[in-house]
Amino acid sequence: xxxxxxxxxxxxxxxxxxxxxxxxxxxxxxxxxxxxxxxxxxxxxxxxxxxxxxxxxxxxxxxxxxxxxxxxxxxxxxxxxxxxxxxxxxxxxxxxxxxxxxxxxxxxxxxxxxxxxx
Numbered sequence: 469x470x471x472x473x474x475x476x477x478x479x480x481x482x483x484x485x486x487x488x489x490x491x492x493x494x495x496x497x498x499x500x501x502x503x504x505x506x507x508x509x510x511x512x513x514x515x516x517x518x519x520x521x522x523x524x525x526x527x528x529x530x531x532x533x534x535x536x537x538x539x540x541x542x543x544x545x546x547x548x549x550x551x552x553x554x555x556x557x558x559x560x561x562x563x564x565x566x567x568x569x570x571x572x573x574x575x576x577x578x579x580x581x582x583x584x585x586x
Contacts, residue, residue: 488512489559491531502560505533511555512562513539518550531562 490512493500505512515530539555556562 497529509533513555
């Protein structure tokens, strides 16, 4: 039982002090980069802008680190421009596919240690 508690505490210590990693891309997200967010920028965001003039429609997507105050979910419309923002607060959570590889790896490693030392 003490070993299980020790493994749990170690996992908490290893994940607690990490900075947030987000996908970053401007203005095209064809090849996003991973960036560690600077101090004070504690959210990952996906911002989508759509401009429509007649039948022409231009959509741009931006992914970046933002401060929490910037994250007010919803959609804004100004003349021909519509913008929306989505924010999240876990590593690489602004991926298009929604897969959080580090969280998945952490869960598997904890399960492995639990089975190994039970």
